[in-house]
Amino acid sequence: MRPHKVDSYLDLLEKTPEYASLFSSARQLHEAQSTFLKFIPEQLTQYCRLGRISDGKLTVLVENGAVASKLKQISPSLLLKLQQRGWEVTSFQILVQAHNSAKNPRPFKKQGHSNKKLKLSSTAKTCLAQLAATMPDSELKNTIQLFVNQHQNDSTDPNSSEQ
Incomplete structure (x- = not known):
């Protein structure tokens, strides 16, 4: 109609x-x-x-x-x-x-949010990996490790001096 x-x-x-x-x-x-x-x-x-x-x-x-x-x-x-x-x-x-x-x-x-994927700096990746290494086996430790692994493939790192 x-x-x-x-x-x-x-x-x-x-x-x-x-x-x-x-x-x-x-x-x-x-x-x-x-x-x-x-x-x-x-x-x-x-x-x-x-x-x-x-x-x-x-x-x-x-x-x-x-x-x-x-x-x-x-x-x-x-x-x-x-x-x-x-x-x-x-x-x-x-x-x-x-x-x-x-x-x-x-x-x-x-709402002012962007769909742009945020990238983790190499320092953040290192710190999170170290944190996970010091934690006892738990769901949180597994989640942090998974998160770090997912961000290992980021080829561009705006906070690192490596190019």
Whole structure:
């Protein structure tokens, strides 16, 4: 279905009595979400979604504990700003919805990470090999040895003087 056909269909549905209240609620939630996002730090906006307001309690769904913590820190000023805008909110309930990040993974490039393979310097390889040699047999020792072995094949070493 083409987008304009979907829009036409939704416009028609909105006019039917059975769906009018649903579309009205969706519109109000969208407007509330837009307003709410104006009052929180920009770096948090993509990780927060509004829930419902019930008995003066605003539910905010967030993707991780760090975002929840930051929102808790700014909640007094945020609450004041929303009340000044006429919202009948007296408290927040912040719920971490970690499964949202699994459904909507953000590519590393968007988060400022690079796919570039990091290279271990020869000094780091030597130190890790020495560390592994002094350790008793364990899973950690095996992991360090495997890691060093995987990086032995790096032909270019930016920190070494060998060329």
